[in-house]
Amino acid sequence: MLRRTGCAVAALLTAALATNVLAQGASSAADYPKKPVTTLMGFAPGGGSDVMLSMVRAQLEKELKTTLVPVYKPGAGSDIAATELAASKADGYTVFVSCTPMIPINPYVRETSYKVSDLAFVANVVTDPGVFVVRAESPYKTIADVIKAAKEKPGALSVGVASAPGDDWFAMHQFEGAAQIKFNIVPFAGDGPSWQAALAGHVDATSNNLGIVYSQMRAGKLRALAIMSDKRSPIVPDVPTFKELGYNFTSGSSRGFAMPKNTPKAVIDTFANAVKQVMSTEEFKANALKTAFPYDYQGPEEYAAYMKSLDTIYRPLWDKYGKSAAAASPKK
Numbered sequence: 001m002l003r004r005t006g007c008a009v010a011a012l013l014t015a016a017l018a019t020n021v022l023a024q025g026a027s028s029a030a031d032y033p034k035k036p037v038t039t040l041m042g043f044a045p046g047g048g049s050d051v052m053l054s055m056v057r058a059q060l061e062k063e064l065k066t067t068l069v070p071v072y073k074p075g076a077g078s079d080i081a082a083t084e085l086a087a088s089k090a091d092g093y094t095v096f097v098s099c100t101p102m103i104p105i106n107p108y109v110r111e112t113s114y115k116v117s118d119l120a121f122v123a124n125v126v127t128d129p130g131v132f133v134v135r136a137e138s139p140y141k142t143i144a145d146v147i148k149a150a151k152e153k154p155g156a157l158s159v160g161v162a163s164a165p166g167d168d169w170f171a172m173h174q175f176e177g178a179a180q181i182k183f184n185i186v187p188f189a190g191d192g193p194s195w196q197a198a199l200a201g202h203v204d205a206t207s208n209n210l211g212i213v214y215s216q217m218r219a220g221k222l223r224a225l226a227i228m229s230d231k232r233s234p235i236v237p238d239v240p241t242f243k244e245l246g247y248n249f250t251s252g253s254s255r256g257f258a259m260p261k262n263t264p265k266a267v268i269d270t271f272a273n274a275v276k277q278v279m280s281t282e283e284f285k286a287n288a289l290k291t292a293f294p295y296d297y298q299g300p301e302e303y304a305a306y307m308k309s310l311d312t313i314y315r316p317l318w319d320k321y322g323k324s325a326a327a328a329s330p331k332k
Contacts, residue, residue, distance in 0.1 A: 029266035032092050036067040040085055040096040042078020046192025047162065048212050049078075049097040052126050052255040055293055056278050063274040068095075074189045077102040077163045079112055086114035090260040092267035095122070098258040101167050104310040109165055109318055120263050121307055123275040124256035124298035128209035130171050130228035131239070132159075135199050136221055143226045143245055146205065150181035158184040160194035160206040165318060168194075168207035171228055171251035173321040178247040195222065209253055210235065214292035228252060235292040254296070256303055272300050 073081035088094035164187035198206035
């Protein structure tokens, strides 16, 4: 009898404890956010992650009624920042500016301590097409000029990319194959250092994203020779696509927000809905149009499915070009 009573008491205590934990979790999610949110950045300032966050940060802080605190952890294709995110407490107070294709491909191009399934994808903000860009004073006026120079001196013409691998790194390998040429592909620690190197003349060109380099293009400091989209962009209608020039490839990068797996759904939804609300405002849309920011909201389920789908695109490219990435080291 005593044994049965003891078991019953233990069961009641366990149930009460579980109920209390669930109640605390629900209360925590309902109160979210109550303090500043650490925002991990996988690339150096001035790149795509930085641009994306700057586009939404002020309005998002107002919507969430808290502060987003950027913490830069550049290197290894954002793997350093993603590793820290995966090991963080799943409470919504550490978010990560997630980028494609780096996040879905990192676990099979380098040793990582996390899997893509260790991340909870919250909201996509931007899907940005690639562009091939040179400084204003460059002797290369067209893609034909670039190809001619690359054929005359194989491996001499240098093209900066954000990382090896990355969307622009894959794109330049695809360009090499399509045009039967050879570049000196130079990886940097982010999009910002890559276009800055082109602007300074340290590399002949940069493979970058439109939304990142547009301000320099508009200022007349950089020139885009071709864009890596299916159709010409209405933002830069005079820039031809690689496809119309006869080179059948497209490329670009998406950027959004991720949290650790097991973050409460209510927390994820709160953050995602705040992002959606910001991106629906006329203020955001006007600023996006002015800065050539190709916004593309995706909620948690759609964004997660999109991330998963990229494996079928990039794994074959990695299998084909991966050896050259292993030999590359990023420039500062």
